[in-house]
Amino acid sequence: NAGVTQTPKFQVLKTGQSMTLQCAQDMNHNSMYWYRQDPGMGLRLIYYSASEGTTDKGEVPNGYNVSRLNKREFSLRLESAAPSQTSVYFCASSALPGAEGSYEQYFGPGTRLTVT
Amino acid sequence: GENVEQHPSTLSVQEGDSAVIKCTYSDSASNYFPWYKQELGKRPQLIIDIRSNVGEKKDQRIAVTLNKTAKHFSLHITETQPEDSAVYFCADVTGGATNKLIFGTGTLLAVQP
Numbered sequence: 001n002a003g004v005t006q007t008p009k010f011q012v013l014k015t016g017q018s019m020t021l022q023c024a025q026d027m028n029h030n031s032m033y034w035y036r037q038d039p040g041m042g043l044r045l046i047y048y049s050a051s052e053g054t055t056d057k058g059e060v061p062n063g064y065n066v067s068r069l070n071k072r073e074f075s076l077r078l079e080s081a082a083p084s085q086t087s088v089y090f091c092a093s094s095a096l097p098g099a100e101g102s103y104e105q106y107f108g109p110g111t112r113l114t115v116t
Numbered sequence: 117g118e119n120v121e122q123h124p125s126t127l128s129v130q131e132g133d134s135a136v137i138k139c140t141y142s143d144s145a146s147n148y149f150p151w152y153k154q155e156l157g158k159r160p161q162l163i164i165d166i167r168s169n170v171g172e173k174k175d176q177r178i179a180v181t182l183n184k185t186a187k188h189f190s191l192h193i194t195e196t197q198p199e200d201s202a203v204y205f206c207a208d209v210t211g212g213a214t215n216k217l218i219f220g221t222g223t224l225l226a227v228q229p
Contacts, residue, residue, distance in 0.1 A: 031215055040125070042205060042221040043160065050215070058216070059117075090159065094215055103148050103215045107159040 002026055004108035006091050012114045013081045021076040021111050023091030031094045032074035033058075033105065034066060036087040043090065049074055081115045088112050118143040122206050122220030129196050130228050137223045139206035140188040148209040149182060149189045150217070155202045163204075164191070196227045 004025045013019055025032065033048040035058075045058030049068040063085060065077045074093075078085060092105040119142045129135050141149075150165035166173045166180045166189065173180050177196075182189040193200055203224050207217040 033216075040221060042122075043219040045216065045218075048216055096215070102165065103209050103217065104150065104162045104165070105217060107161070109159055 004091055004093055004106050006089075006108035006111050008111060009109065010112050012116065013078075014116055015082060017081050018077070018079050019081065019113075020078075021089055021091075021113075022073070023075065023108055024073045025091075025093040025106070026072065027093060027095070027106065028071070029093035029095050029106075030071070031096070032068065033092040033094075034064075034074070034076045035090045035092065036060065036085075037090060037110075038087050046076065046089075081113075083115045086113060086115045118146070118208070118218045120206060120208055120218050120220040122223060124223060125221065126224045126226070128226045128228060131196060131198060133196055135191075135193045135196055135200070135225055135227075137191045137204055137206070137225070138188060139190070139208075139220050140186075141208045141218075142187065143208070144187065146187075146208040149180065150207050151178075151180060151191050152205045152207065152219075153202045154205065154222075160205060193225075196225075198227050198229050201225060201227045 007022045030051045034046040035043040044060050047066040049055045052071045055066050067075045089111045091108040094105045122139045147168040152160040153163045154160040164180050166182050177194050179192045203222045205222050206220040
């Protein structure tokens with residue numbers, strides 16, 4: 001049971017290049033999320049997918065697109081990378097809240113992206 | 117939109133002392149308040165959470181208190197140890213069907229041996 005996995009772990013891009021960050025979970029979770037983490041800014045939600053077939057914008061969606069490929073996989077695409085997108089990117093997943101009402105999110109190991 | 121403020125941004129304590137981190141939220145419909153711990157270079161992990169129908173919850177050396185009237189909640193760590201050194205994030209979930217978390221900006225806790 002690998003939990004949430006992300007690829008790649010590290011990436012360096014030049015301004016204007018594109019790339020896709022991959023995320024997969026094996027916990028049969030309905031919801032998946034993409035965050036970026038910058039010093040002093042905490043975790044900011046880029047996009048999320050409450051369930052398979054749906055995606056919604058979070059706090060900072062500009063410059064990104066997402067695809068919920070199936071229940072397991074949720075990818076994040078940068079079409080034209082900018083230096084402002086230098087960050088650590090985390091994918092997360094969660095089950096639907098049960099009777100106990102836990103919204104626990106399980107995070108992947110992160111991708112450190114540098115745009116020069 | 118919903119906003120979560122977290123203080124302090126950094127906290128240094130001596131080993132064995134207590135540490136308290138506070139968060140305030142703006143949405144009165146918020147009903148779930150988790151705390152995540154992130155060690156250096158690692159992923160965030162849930163350490164404790166509380167729902168809005170409970171005022172306090174404890175798990176060994178950590179506890180969370182919630183004051184719904186004042187819209188604030190706090191993390192308390194007693195008998196701190198060097199392995200408690202990490203960044204701690206509070207969060208909340210706004211009301212409704214969404215399970216989207218809004219995170220605070222984090223507190224870097226340093227426990228000095």
